[in-house]
Amino acid sequence: MRILHLSDTHVNGAGQPFPDGVDARGCLTRMLGDCAGVGPLDLVVLSGDVTNDGSVSGYEFAAAAVGDFARAHGAAQVYCMGNHDARSSFGQVLGSGHHGVDGARLGTPMPSADGERAAVSEVAGYRVVTLDTLVPGQVHGWLSDAQLAWLGAVLAEPAGRGTVLVMHHPPVIVPGNPVHRAVMLRNASMLADAITGSDVEVVLCGHFHQQLTGRLGSATVVVTPGVVHRIDSLALPRSERAVRGASATIVELGHPESPVSYVLSGHDPRSGEVAYEVSVSEIMNELSGLEGPDVPSRRD
């Protein structure tokens, strides 16, 4: 199984650039163009923050761009919810978030009274599960008891070749990073319990906009950098510095060394230019004051 893992496209409905000049639609279009020669794929994953504003037209733009690319490479497509996404418009445009090679909607959605967008499908003999870690109005993630129970039931029966989990908020962090700790999946240990003893091989996440790998139980967690920008790890731990330049990750399953992953860096001529920089203390203040539906100006 060969996967192109994208995340954090942050496209918006109106299509205008962000105040810092970053053009999210242009970033996605350019990154997909850069990936044109990447070779055959089984699956294209977009692991949340598909849109920045939850707009229907933002989802339509992303679905058209990613859909055309996936079909050209013989790949299915899977999308999951991020903290910037909206469940209603996500469902209106993307359905369960699982699409076949022909673009037809696949996937069995989890029944949810709260409208959570979790679903499961089969791609190339693997079970692919998307989870919805959104906490409306907040930057951190959480998996509801209902989703954890549903996941446990799904995983009770082993899949043909193994299971791929896709979710926005990482359950692993850079040790000692206070921002990661504040905005991660807060009930990571409950997810670890849910997948222990199962055939989950890899967990694909976004949200941090920086490359990171770690372990959750017996599974490998792969966090891919953002498409809209990447976080410059050289600025940590003093500040969060976002720099221009899209990235994606190839994940290869089914080899003796798997899961193997490697980052693809796009050819943005302005790559490395600072988009914004915020001190860690400012971020922590902003997060501690976040009580209502407002979201920070940052694009985590």
Ligand SMILES: [Fe+2]
């Ligand atoms: Fe996010």
Ligand SMILES: [Fe+2]
């Ligand atoms: Fe993001």
